[in-house]
Amino acid sequence: MPAPAKIGRIGVLTSGGDAPGMNASLRAVVLAAKHHSIDVVAFRHGYEGLLNDDWQHMNESDVLHILQYSGTIIKSARSERFREADAPAAAAQVLDKHQIDALIVIGGDGSFRGAGHLGSVWQKPIVGIPGTIDNDLYGTDATIGYATAVETAMDALDKIRDTAEAMDRVFIVEVMGRHAGFIGLSSAMAAGAERMILPELQKQKPLTVEALVKHIENVQKVRGDSSYVMVLSENQWPGGAVRLAEQLEDRLHLPCRPCLLGHIQRGGRPTASDRILATRIGVHAVNLVMAGANQVMAGIIADQPVATPLADTWQQRKGLSEEMIQIQQTLFNPVKRTAPTSVAEPQA
Numbered sequence: 207m208p209a210p211a212k213i214g215r216i217g218v219l220t221s222g223g224d225a226p227g228m229n230a231s232l233r234a235v236v237l238a239a240k241h242h243s244i245d246v247v248a249f250r251h252g253y254e255g256l257l258n259d260d261w262q263h264m265n266e267s268d269v270l271h272i273l274q275y276s277g278t279i280i281k282s283a284r285s286e287r288f289r290e291a292d293a294p295a296a297a298a299q300v301l302d303k304h305q306i307d308a309l310i311v312i313g314g315d316g317s318f319r320g321a322g323h324l325g326s327v328w329q330k331p332i333v334g335i336p337g338t339i340d341n342d343l344y345g346t347d348a349t350i351g352y353a354t355a356v357e358t359a360m361d362a363l364d365k366i367r368d369t370a371e372a373m374d375r376v377f378i379v380e381v382m383g384r385h386a387g388f389i390g391l392s393s394a395m396a397a398g399a400e401r402m403i404l405p406e407l408q409k410q411k412p413l414t415v416e417a418l419v420k421h422i423e424n425v426q427k428v429r430g431d432s433s434y435v436m437v438l439s440e441n442q443w444p445g446g447a448v449r450l451a452e453q454l455e456d457r458l459h460l461p462c463r464p465c466l467l468g469h470i471q472r473g474g475r476p477t478a479s480d481r482i483l484a485t486r487i488g489v490h491a492v493n494l495v496m497a498g499a500n501q502v503m504a505g506i507i508a509d510q511p512v513a514t515p516l517a518d519t520w521q522q523r524k525g526l527s528e529e530m531i532q533i534q535q536t537l538f539n540p541v542k543r544t545a546p547t548s549v550a551e552p553q554a
């Protein structure tokens with residue numbers, strides 16, 4: 207690592223889909239920077255703000271009492287313009303105009319690719335903070351926002367279960383995570399769902415309507431009158447949960463209802479674990495900047511702050527827990543449960 211240059215002013219932005227805890231990480235960045243007498247300038251609406259020179263100074267008073275709110279007070283955006291070849295030079299001009307010595311990017315893998323794009327022209331330190339509900343970033347055990355999204359999905363699944371159980375219905379609950387099944391797997395386990403359709407599993411062995419019908423019928427045989435709740439990750443079924451519910455209802459001749467959780471998973475009060483994670487990673491990011499780190503993401507692995515090259519965060523793959531999949535698919539699958547082994551009577 208090169209000798210750290212003196213950091214007088216840090217730029218910060220939130221980019222891509224907002225995630226619960228982004229405000230908490232922004233607060234941590236501002237408070238940690240101020241602790242070291244570093245100025246902070248925020249660019250609003252992610253990379254769009256860099257291109258539009260849309261900025262604001264950040265003081266302690268701006269981040270007081272924001273950690274309990276989701277969204278992001280400095281706004282986020284997806285910026286198509288920033289992907290263009292001339293965008294980094296335009297952004298670098300704005301950064302230099304504001305005498306920014308280092309940039310902290312709070313976002314997901316796309317935002318980190320954007321940081322690489324910017325780094326081709328602007329060579330000062332850029333440090334990433336993993337903010338996405340999808341948890342699909344290598345280099346941190348959990349991303350900021352993931353725990354809250356799982357909590358929200360679990361809460362919804364519990365509520366759905368009440369009606370499903372009262373009326374012996376089948377429900378298909380669609381959760382977020384376009385390319386990664388972390389939210390699907392965790393919420394399915396937390397809520398005891400009978401089935402889950404996740405991107406990683408669909409790639410291995412895609413489920414068919416026939417297989418699903420058979421499973422539902424078998425579960426009903428084993429359990430008698432009962433509910434059946436399925437967690438479906440978005441983009442994993444043509445026509446989504448609505449179409450799948452129609453297909454199942456046609457075959458089963460019993461009420462099958464879809465429920466799309468959508469963006470409610472990105473809002474609400476961040477859980478304590480997300481607020482703490484965001485706070486620790488925010489402080490760690492400022493420390494990394496001060497140490498001269500460049501093109502790395504601040505993360506936490508096994509409770510220790512770590513730094514991972516930004517390119518690794520999307521090029522390397524963080525897999526789903528095989529142990530959790532096994533538990534869900536075998537032990538807790540109502541029709542695959544092995545008969546209980548008889549326990550020998552204790553000798554008198």
Ligand SMILES: Nc1ncnc2c1ncn2[C@@H]1O[C@H](COP(=O)(O)OP(=O)(O)O)[C@@H](O)[C@H]1O
Binds near residue numbers: 221287288289320
């Ligand atoms: N390959 C890329 N090159 C340049 N900029 C990119 C690239 N991929 C993403 N970005 C920028 O990062 C923004 C956020 O990425 P996106 O994938 O939408 O969200 P996330 O960061 O949450 O994954 C994009 O809107 C775009 O401005």
Ligand SMILES: O=P(O)(O)OC[C@H]1O[C@](O)(COP(=O)(O)O)[C@@H](O)[C@@H]1O
Binds near residue numbers: 339
């Ligand atoms: O809010 P949008 O733009 O419709 O995007 C929805 C997507 O954003 C997410 O909530 C978060 O994804 P990113 O972190 O990549 O932005 C995905 O789970 C979902 O597929």
